[in-house]
Amino acid sequence: MSRKTPIYEGKAKVLYEGTEPGTIIQYFKDDATAFNAQKRGTIAGKGVLNNMITEFVMTRLAEIGIPTHFIRRLNMREQLCRKCEIVPIEVVVRNIVAGSMAKRLGLEEGERLPRPIVEFYYKDDDLGDPLVSDEHILALGWASAEELEEIVGMTLRVNDYLCGLMRGIGIKLVDFKLEFGRVWEGDFAHLVLADEFSPDNCRLWDAETNEKMDKDRFRRDMGGVEEAYQEVARRLGVLPES
Numbered sequence: 001m002s003r004k005t006p007i008y009e010g011k012a013k014v015l016y017e018g019t020e021p022g023t024i025i026q027y028f029k030d031d032a033t034a035f036n037a038q039k040r041g042t043i044a045g046k047g048v049l050n051n052m053i054t055e056f057v058m059t060r061l062a063e064i065g066i067p068t069h070f071i072r073r074l075n076m077r078e079q080l081c082r083k084c085e086i087v088p089i090e091v092v093v094r095n096i097v098a099g100s101m102a103k104r105l106g107l108e109e110g111e112r113l114p115r116p117i118v119e120f121y122y123k124d125d126d127l128g129d130p131l132v133s134d135e136h137i138l139a140l141g142w143a144s145a146e147e148l149e150e151i152v153g154m155t156l157r158v159n160d161y162l163c164g165l166m167r168g169i170g171i172k173l174v175d176f177k178l179e180f181g182r183v184w185e186g187d188f189a190h191l192v193l194a195d196e197f198s199p200d201n202c203r204l205w206d207a208e209t210n211e212k213m214d215k216d217r218f219r220r221d222m223g224g225v226e227e228a229y230q231e232v233a234r235r236l237g238v239l240p241e242s
């Protein structure tokens with residue numbers, strides 16, 4: 001690790017300069033934060049599991065035609081990705097009411113929505129990632145109208161596909177967060193799905209028992225966090241041999 005040049009250290013990942021031009025390395029840490037880093041901890045083995053789960057999901061999504069930044073997994077904690085300019089928006093899709101939506105609107109957690117809802121949050125830790133509308137995004141120039149349309153289209157396709165994939169392994173996909181990036185080729189940029197897809201940034205409930213299998217176990221001090229992440233990896237068929 002020490003031989004590589006760090007570009008950015010986030011809450012759960014470190015990004016290094018990649019080994020090939022136009023690439024970065026995502027290193028997955030065991031560190032976990034919640035409530036805009038007010039709560040901190042570690043989840044043993046999380047980095048390894050999130051690396052495997054993200055590889056699996058990004059590979060499946062590429063197969064259905066979603067462009068992603070993922071190139072290949074390098075080892076247990078690192079993956080090689082295309083370098084991109086992150087669009088400063090967190091895109092959240094909700095299928096079932098939970099988390100901040102339940103709180104904000106005074107709704108019961110667990111109510112299935114009549115259709116998926118797409119929300120946007122402005123990526124800014126100091127502001128606590130505020131909820132914004134497409135109007136803010138366009139007026140403030142965070143993305144163009146064409147980009148936003150493409151982002152929403154890709155997000156809904158990802159949701160459709162992953163709902164089915166999760167249903168097949170007895171999991172309800174309650175909600176999740178995606179990030180997108182621009183890969184520049186000369187003056188032209190195309191969008192790719194970036195960051196990660198793991199139990200850190202989605203809500204997964206067991207289809208039979210509604211038991212939580214995601215970071216809410218850490219956020220809400222429910223215990224069994226490592227086991228929940230392992231169970232997701234096991235059902236996806238990517239649990240590394242110990």
Ligand code: C5P
Pocket residue numbers: 090092098099100101129175176177200201202203215
């Ligand atoms: O907290 P909230 O209900 O808005 O979260 C919606 C979804 O987005 C959850 O799956 C959560 O894990 C994810 N999320 C995230 N990063 C954030 C905020 C939310 O991955 N900064």
